[in-house]
Amino acid sequence: MFGVCVCPVEVSVVWESLRGHHRQVEMFRRAIRRGRLAHAFLLVGPPGIGKRTFALRVTQCLFCTRHPPEDLQACGECPACKQVLAHSHPDLMLVNKPEGRAELPIDLLIGAPDRRGREGLCHDLALRPMSAMRRVAIIDDAETMNDAGANALLKTLEEPPSGSVMFLIVPETESILTTIRSRCHQVLFSPLPSNDLTDLILQEGIAPDRDAAQLLASLSDGSLATASQLQSGDWRSVRERVCRELAAKDLDSQATAALLLATMEELGGDPASQRRSALWLVRFMVDFYRQLLGVDTGGSTAETALITPVRQNAAGDLICDDRWGLMLERCLTAEMNLSASMPIPLCLEALCHDLGRIGRGALLTV
Template identity: 40%
Template sequence: MTTDQIRGHQTILEMLDRALSRGRLPHALLFAGPVGVGKNRVARYLAQCLFCEQTPSDQLSCCRECNSCKQMAAGTHPDLISIECPPDKAILPLSLIIGSEERRGREGVCYEMSLRPMTGNRRIAVIDDADKMNAESANALLKTLEEPSANYLMILIASELDAILPTIRSRCQLIRFAELSADDVSELLLEHQLAESPEQAQQVARLSGGSLDVASQLLDENLQELRTSITRLLCQHPFRPQAFSQAVIKAVDDIGGNTAAQRKTAHWILHFCADFYHQALQTAAGHESAVNNAQIDKFVNGFPGSTEDRIEKLGSLLDRLLETEEQIDRNATISLCIENLSEDLRSLQKSTS
């Protein structure tokens, strides 16, 4: 891994580099920031730089050739201990911190970090989902954090900083990660061959809130198909409220009985719609950033009146949509929200104010 495989976060990389060159890297770091922006990637890069046998350890760089670098690339470095919350668990299991009941104190991160380095000069633990530790796990980890040794580094990773106990927080140097830019997300999607085209990558990146994870979720085939069919309904003049609400409600019902998943789907559909109106607004206003799209052009040109009239109308459509998005996020009844929205979109689109 090299820095050019890390998008964004330049300030953080520079800060880590400075800390290394001054010999002032703390023994515990807390990487906090949104999901899917590359916190784990930066943690592993830092570990690789520290393990690298060819480059000086006071520099944030690695050779990619030595044994340690190869082991890091393969995920087999014996001095890197890394844990995360299993996908089916809501809480980071205590056994990962201090070992299973039968082997308590003889396995887990705390035990591993008490051992001497196997190959290099230090041991490094990367604790992902640190915000999913319960008090028992956090207190167990605290003991290890309180007895820093010169040859260990702990990197805790969290997306919910508030969920980290103050006692843990106070023993780590906090490093805040920001969202990625839409351009970075778009480039990453193409680089990892997750998106089919630059246009799709940009469209998804715009909606991702700077998170590669969210962007990947949005690339789900069903969701993309849904986006196409909903957009088709949205761009019609005149707007057909029943067709729209039926399509949305059916899509949500198809998810099945899981209400959280239904709400998420409704949220994304509305997000797609908001993005469509937003793009239409940009096109109407003649912004350079506007997406070049025949469907949007046709929709915008379908409104009578002056540019100002169109902008005002598109603005009110967008506002109404964002309002519904909020209602859905606040747990309002989905079908009712969508039906009301459909009627309002019809009258807003039609009215000649």
């Protein structure tokens, strides 16, 4: 079954395109070679960094007909590999929270009310494999299971079908019941390194060129999902709005604070996403002053159009450079304060107040 000779290029194809997470790949490879692959894994890490892709790649390696599972390699070409990629392999079960829903529907786990226990992921996982040597289940957004769903899944975790492998994907360890957590082998994933994220942003066509991709990566906390979100029309216009306000000749503290708070209101979301939004606003400001100081961080054409006249007007004026340096430092302090849970309105109002004072020539201790 695994007798096909493969060239060295083919050997690494499945993992080469996955950015970061090499330590986790090695961990899985060692476990499989020792015959100690656990039945259930909890893949933990921020959204949009490749946990689901990782689970799918491992599944490809387990199902690929051209490599033994111990190699943890997949050709990407055989029907099994292609079916996993298309989520259509008969031995792969993949569920996630549907768009617009708050919870992962219990029906996906144990079947609709009139078919309870006779269909759904828990039932299907216990069936004999149809074409691979085992069955694999991937539960994305596992933190959104309600208690009934979690209890149903717990039964499967307590008595996992022979040879089956489950991947539960969550943003944080604490976001899932301890009883579930304790029955899974935890694998922690870190945000993507900036270089890898830049490459991915380019590869996915999220930014038009490397400069823009680097800038986006620096704002995205190592998450491709965040990069994609920031590049959406809404966030682009927020960024331009903030830059336009800062580029005005005399910064009006109250008006700028009002604009930032109104933008926060507009963006909405729960307290955690509000804080992330506030951090992005401040990072846009940090980036604006960095660009004013001539630190080339890329940036969109719209921002360059706003920044260039400000720089030209101040050409050779060292006092301006000093002020922008102080303003940049003040924004960096605000970023730290926000990360340290300072109330958002207080932080943004104090920031704008101080930026106004620096603009009028005050020397602040920031």
